[in-house]
Amino acid sequence: MAEGAAEAPAESGGGGTPGAGQPERGVAPIKPQYLTTKEQFHEFLEAKGQEEPSQETKLDISGKLYLAPLTTCGNLPFRRICKRFGADVTCGEMAVCTNLLQGQTSEWALLKRHPCEDIFGVQLEGAFPDTMTKCAELLNRTIEVDFVDINVGCPIDLVYKKGGGCALMNRSAKFQQIVRGMNQVLDVPLTVKIRTGVQERVNLAHRLLPELRDWGAALVTLHGRSREQRYTKLADWRYIEQCVMAASPMPLFGNGDILSYEDANQAMKTGVAGIMIARGALLKPWLFTEIKEQRHWDISSSERMDILRDFTHYGLEHWGSDTQGVEKTRRFLLEWLSFLCRYVPVGLLERLPQRINERPPYYMGRDYLETLMASQKAADWIRISEMLLGPVPPTFVFLPKHKANAYK
Template structure:
């Protein structure tokens, strides 16, 4: 999925990044156009195939560090932070194709790219070939991206029960039509993100990867868990290693449980073309620097506060500095703080490195701010936000969207 930084259905369509970026190149909201029969769909593809010029279908990002498309938390200001610390490839939050076709501004805002994002893609979610193809055709005309990714990893019921996300792994005819249709109308490479399967003990990815390769997918990212598992078990990197051979020569990126340079090194030893980083970036966005410099960074609380200060500055720039923009920035900051509090400073660890699925015990930091940043209480996250954005409005409340089921 858009890695589930939030497992609850996000607000404003697929995500909450409803900033002022909106429609690229002045595109007005459009009325959805649906291809109602298989014959119309195939006629559309045939016509598009005749129109299509030759295009570059390769996506050369082997060995690059790829920041996952994180629902809710993977907004543009957060991606700017990760780019500063060494993320090579970024992707917008999951956008629902039907919402885009209906011209929802909040959905189009998810596609906005910052100038620092030199390799940038967008991720689409949908269940039907006609809407996904029409949406891809629209994006091809209106936004500047380096690739388009299909979300076949989202586990949440709201998406799955409508036939999207992980459900496509069991709907191969529809899945194939979606891939082939989108490929016909896009001038950029098409990528796919999948899980190991839907059920915990029934792996599907190794059988699906050769099909995806034959359908024309440029690159696949495999999250090493099934839909049923969510985050309750460690990612299965042994299975990802098996899938590398099944995907060849198509590049396969691996995703799951990377929180240190040692984790990244082990992942690369499986033969994957590169790694995608999701929760690890939320717990410590400087992870990209650690991987590139092969070191553990004992970052100070004041350095971490500076990162948060930069995030708020980027947020006010992106969402606006009026009252509404300040409170939108605050709520996205609080969502991020609900992950950042799980980080344990290197200087306090009894053994290195920290493991991503270990719940840190309560501890006292080396100063007041470090202790405050380790708090699991929303009141303390609000206190940090007030250091950066001023007092919260009267009757302010905050409930994090994600469900911390990683530690069951």
């Protein structure tokens, strides 16, 4: 997820039948049968058996470009854009397991898969072994995915204070029960996304990785920052390199600050099995093309506008073309524009490549549209949305949810 999310992403899914793009397997709201005691949970695991993961639960995506599960911005229309530009692996936005078990339609919509997503997973967030395991079992029989990921990287207070996200890194017993329990009920590989740790100077990942391997995780992605750091410092790729051996032979993907093919090449030198791209894809979704073709793309403002136009078409297709669908498409477009404005065109840079932590100076583009796209003002993002979706309502107000696009 884009870790600066301000709230849980319950509203960003489509309004269609929950599932993975296959209506015949759609899921009506289901009343959960909770495992209410520790004894019930352990009996459940014993009934499932504690055998080693089978060969079928391995995930071979080494060397592939993995689009991060981005809260709010990583919706299905945005993933379609990234697939067009060369993303190999995609993952749905973080879904809260208790909301799924309660049958919330908006949460189930986060799991919807587009046919172009040939390697697709979903990401679950939760704090308790019984609900996470029961949710995994439910997903296993209702949707078609290639893997399920556990979110152990979310830093926001709403999740952390309930014991989920990053908090699991300090709750080893619960963490182990969640991984082992989910692994037993899934027929697809189980993956985990973690951070370096919770506190800035207390790295935990190198200690957890061998345990995750033994608990049955098929692959782990390590974001090179702690919860405390958020985006105040660059991702620690030296530490990620140290963690590669700790994880072996389990594949380790690295995540953090990839905004050019040079960044990607440097990251691969650490020995990781592959890289996950998050904010870099929000700033320039054509980054996947740049990495695969090993070049900088001086993309024109008109080409960028065409990308936004395609996004709006995908959005209206996904969320509906009625008034509600138009405004939902507009809001998610504006969330994305709050990141896109940070891109500096290659032809205007004094030196290559652009760094993800550098604040772009105010500049005049090579045409009006390029200048407008560089604006840091929400009023100008709204103006771009009006070019694509028509005028906003008179009382319209927009405040970005994400703090990850801030410069502080």
